Amino acid sequence: MLVFASGIYTIKFFSGRIEFPSDFKLVIQRLLFPFLFFLLIPALVSLIYSLFTIVCSISDGFIFYLVITFPSVVVGSALGLFTFAYFKKFRIIFFILITISIVSIAVVEFYFNPQVYFFNPVFGYFPGTIYDEGIKVSTKLILYRLLNLMFFVSLFFFILKYLKEGELRLKKQIFLITIIIAGLFIFLSPQLGFSTTNKVLQQKLKKHFETEHFLIYYSPHIPDQLAKKITLDHEYYFSRLKKFFELTPKHKIISYVFYSNGKKGMLFGSANADVAKPWLNQIYISSESYGQTLKHELAHVFTAGFGTGIFKVAEGLNPALIEGAAVAADPLYDDNTIHFMAAMAYQNKYKINIEQLFTGLNFFSRVSSLSYIYAGSFSKFLIDRYGIRKFEKFYSTLNFQGVYSLPVNGIVNEYYKFLDSIPAENNADKANYYFGRQTIFQKVCPRYTAERLKAAAGYYRKKNYKNAEKIFREILNTTNNYSALYGLSSVLERTGRTGEAARLLKDSIYKYKNTAYYYNLELRLADIEAENSNYNSADSIYKKITAQNPDRALSNLALLRLVLLKDTVQIQKYLTGTDSTKFMILKNIDRKKIVCCSIPVLINLSEILNKNYNDLLPLQDKYFKVTDYESSYAMYKLSQYMMNHLDFIHARETAALSLRYHGDENFSEILKANFDKADWFYYNAADIILKLISR
Numbered sequence: 001m002l003v004f005a006s007g008i009y010t011i012k013f014f015s016g017r018i019e020f021p022s023d024f025k026l027v028i029q030r031l032l033f034p035f036l037f038f039l040l041i042p043a044l045v046s047l048i049y050s051l052f053t054i055v056c057s058i059s060d061g062f063i064f065y066l067v068i069t070f071p072s073v074v075v076g077s078a079l080g081l082f083t084f085a086y087f088k089k090f091r092i093i094f095f096i097l098i099t100i101s102i103v104s105i106a107v108v109e110f111y112f113n114p115q116v117y118f119f120n121p122v123f124g125y126f127p128g129t130i131y132d133e134g135i136k137v138s139t140k141l142i143l144y145r146l147l148n149l150m151f152f153v154s155l156f157f158f159i160l161k162y163l164k165e166g167e168l169r170l171k172k173q174i175f176l177i178t179i180i181i182a183g184l185f186i187f188l189s190p191q192l193g194f195s196t197t198n199k200v201l202q203q204k205l206k207k208h209f210e211t212e213h214f215l216i217y218y219s220p221h222i223p224d225q226l227a228k229k230i231t232l233d234h235e236y237y238f239s240r241l242k243k244f245f246e247l248t249p250k251h252k253i254i255s256y257v258f259y260s261n262g263k264k265g266m267l268f269g270s271a272n273a274d275v276a277k278p279w280l281n282q283i284y285i286s287s288e289s290y291g292q293t294l295k296h297e298l299a300h301v302f303t304a305g306f307g308t309g310i311f312k313v314a315e316g317l318n319p320a321l322i323e324g325a326a327v328a329a330d331p332l333y334d335d336n337t338i339h340f341m342a343a344m345a346y347q348n349k350y351k352i353n354i355e356q357l358f359t360g361l362n363f364f365s366r367v368s369s370l371s372y373i374y375a376g377s378f379s380k381f382l383i384d385r386y387g388i389r390k391f392e393k394f395y396s397t398l399n400f401q402g403v404y405s406l407p408v409n410g411i412v413n414e415y416y417k418f419l420d421s422i423p424a425e426n427n428a429d430k431a432n433y434y435f436g437r438q439t440i441f442q443k444v445c446p447r448y449t450a451e452r453l454k455a456a457a458g459y460y461r462k463k464n465y466k467n468a469e470k471i472f473r474e475i476l477n478t479t480n481n482y483s484a485l486y487g488l489s490s491v492l493e494r495t496g497r498t499g500e501a502a503r504l505l506k507d508s509i510y511k512y513k514n515t516a517y518y519y520n521l522e523l524r525l526a527d528i529e530a531e532n533s534n535y536n537s538a539d540s541i542y543k544k545i546t547a548q549n550p551d552r553a554l555s556n557l558a559l560l561r562l563v564l565l566k567d568t569v570q571i572q573k574y575l576t577g578t579d580s581t582k583f584m585i586l587k588n589i590d591r592k593k594i595v596c597c598s599i600p601v602l603i604n605l606s607e608i609l610n611k612n613y614n615d616l617l618p619l620q621d622k623y624f625k626v627t628d629y630e631s632s633y634a635m636y637k638l639s640q641y642m643m644n645h646l647d648f649i650h651a652r653e654t655a656a657l658s659l660r661y662h663g664d665e666n667f668s669e670i671l672k673a674n675f676d677k678a679d680w681f682y683y684n685a686a687d688i689i690l691k692l693i694s695r
Contacts, residue, residue, distance in 0.1 A: 002069065003076035003099060003122050005038050010080030011091050014163075027160065035073045042069055056445035056478075063137050068124040071145050071152075075121050078152035081159045086175065105186070111310070114256065114277070114284060115196040117269025119144050119189075121152070128269040136451050140193055151181065196267055201256050204267055209692050213238045215252050219259035222287050229644055230257055230290055231692065232685050236677060237295040244329050246388055247305045253298065254282045261286045278304035279312045292334075299329035306392040315398040319363040320375040325395060327376020328383055332673060334434075335552050340666040341434065342377035343422035345370060348431035354378055354412045367437045381415050423665075429519070433550035436515035449475055453483050465491045480508075482517035489524060493531070502528045519550040523558060527575050530565065539565055552633065559597040559630070563589075579608055587615075599634040603641045613645045632661030636671055639678055648685050652678040 013031065043065060050056065079102075083095040099122060106118035106126065116128040124145060127135045155178060162170045189195040202208075205217040209231045216234060218227050234255060242248050258264035264286050265271025274285040274293035281304070283297040303325050304312035314321035331338040345351070352374045356362045363371045383391045386404060394403040404411060456471035472488035475481050485508055492501035505525040512518040526541035542565070545558035564571040564585075574585050583605045586598045606616055626632050635658035642651035655678040658671050 002072040006073045006076030007080035007095050010077045011084050014084045057448045060448045067137050067145050071148050075152050078156040085159050109195055113197050115269050119194040121148050135447055216255045218257035221259040236680050237298050241302050245302045253301050256284045258286045276300035295330040296326045299326040306396050308396045314395050320358040324375030324379035328380035335670050337669045338376045341373045343419040343424040344427045344431050346419040347425040348428045350435045370435050429548035429550045432514050433516050465495050480511050498528055498531050556597050596630040596634040600637040626657050626660040632658045648681040652682040
């Protein structure tokens with residue numbers, strides 16, 4: 001807006017003069033006041049708004065203002081003066097067209113390049129099409145804006161010089177030099193780090209595998225075993241998606257696998273989310289998160305086969321259909337089926353109007369997990385009941401009535417009845433755990449808070465507990481941030497103030513009732529109570545968590561604590577010990593007799609500590625019957641661990657054993673999917689790996 005305001009004002013300023021002022025200083029003086037007025041508007045709006053709401057960091061906001069907002073007036077005025085000098089008529093129209101052309105560079109980059117972030121003279125910096133709170137003014141952004149200022153200030157004064165002297169040769173030289181510099185900057189942008197091309201990504205992700213259906217570029221920091229497992233997962237999910245969508249992509253899919261979310265953020269622009277670009281036939285994932293996202297992102301590429309428009313997605317860029325199709329194709333959500341998750345939400349106060357969800361941008365007005373789950377569940381309901389072909393037609397036309405020949409509300413009511421038929425009503429705590437979160441529009445000072453939390457975490461890792469505590473308390477004075485509360489309790493624990501930590505949690509936990517954070521805080525409080533030798537209190541909280549059963553992993557942790565609590569010396573050592581200490585305590589327990597709830601934790605610790613696979617191999621040889629949920633869950637996690645280590649013979653056997661438990665229909669679907677994967681790996685993995693080695 002400031003670019004347009006300052007540019008149009010500049011055109012009007014010079015257009016209204018019969019003679020051009022001979023004194024540069026006089027021109028600047030006459031333009032200075034209105035430009036300062038333009039700059040003051042956003043600052044005043046922000047300050048007035050803060051007076052009536054919550055004051056975020058003034059200094060942090062000022063840095064953004066200085067780097068993003070301030071140069072906008074310089075850019076706008078230079079473009080305005082350029083338009084005035086080179087066009088005799090329709091100057092404002094030409095100025096708008098030039099400005100839009102510069103903005104459209106970002107659109108071109110988004111369409112043809114992998115990146116989702118953009119540097120642009122008009123708006124400075126756009127952090128990405130995926131919401132990410134952890135954005136700060138980087139050195140790269142400061143450098144970019146300095147280059148902007150140097151270029152546009154120079155352009156402004158050279159054009160002033162031409163307007164003063166009226167020399168035609170100078171006018172042509174300015175135009176030619178401007179075009180050359182702008183073109184050269186765009187060309188060098190990938191080398192300077194202001195854009196990311198496929199060539200740049202392939203240079204950074206130096207290693208690659210080629211399979212029947214994929215070109216996979218991956219970071220050299222990813223271990224070979226993990227790279228092979230990721231490659232196998234690509235081919236496995238391809239086989240399942242091909243069957244689900246009843247189509248095959250025409251070309252090999254290009255997959256970029258980053259070492260970490262942080263590295264992905266630097267190169268690609270989206271640190272906290274994996275992404276697909278269906279029109280480019282590409283996906284971008286991280287080795288840290290691919291297990292949860294790979295099939296989903298591949299599903300987006302498959303939908304390009306019936307997508308529409310230049311982006312090959314749902315008609316009207318409908319987000320509920322775009323994401324609904326991918327979730328329907330990958331219908332497992334954190335060890336639950338997508339229909340169970342939707343039924344649990346529907347039967348426990350988290351209802352959504354399906355018609356509204358699939359209209360416009362309403363998808364983004366809800367907690368993201370809720371929108372994804374309902375969109376995916378309803379899409380899968382349509383596919384299961386009416387077939388994939390009708391859904392594909394609906395996806396590409398957005399004409400529900402024309403495709404299904406039934407009123408929307410009629411099918412929606414059928415869907416609601418279907419959700420009611422799924423036994424999920426006694427899961428209020430689980431529903432709160434998954435859906436009791438704020439939307440992005442409800443968060444207080446999200447970017448500043450995220451940056452301060454990152455700083456506090458850095459101090460905590462360096463054992464600078466004083467500074468970490470200061471920041472955590474500062475955040476809690478402004479907002480009830482869960483991470484700050486958890487971090488402060490950890491600081492108090494580390495500095496020997498466990499009594500104060502317990503009081504802090506007891507005084508604060510009620511604020512998080514019926515939210516996703518309540519249950520983690522319960523476990524945290526129980527652990528601190530155990531450290532303070534308040535074993536009865538700890539015991540009652542652990543039992544409460546297992547009864548609430550908000551999440552499989554969290555409930556398993558509480559169950560393990562109850563086992564450890566039988567020996568008070570042992571639980572003290574476990575809770576206060578390092579990861580290595582925890583690992584040895586659990587291994588010693590399992591040497592005597594397998595404790596099922598310890599196995600998922602042992603597996604997690606072995607991965608954190610980078611233990612050799614043989615360290616847990618004896619667990620395979622210890623026979624224990626699958627008679628209940630705990631033993632089945634242990635076998636399920638163990639089979640996944642074996643697959644990750646390419647031991648597909650044992651993985652298949654263990655996955656088959658986990659199927660002996662039939663007490664939970666929702667979990668049974670997860671177990672079946674796990675066995676299906678282990679079975680496919682057993683028969684196909686060796687051949688695929690052999691071909692990889694031979695390349």
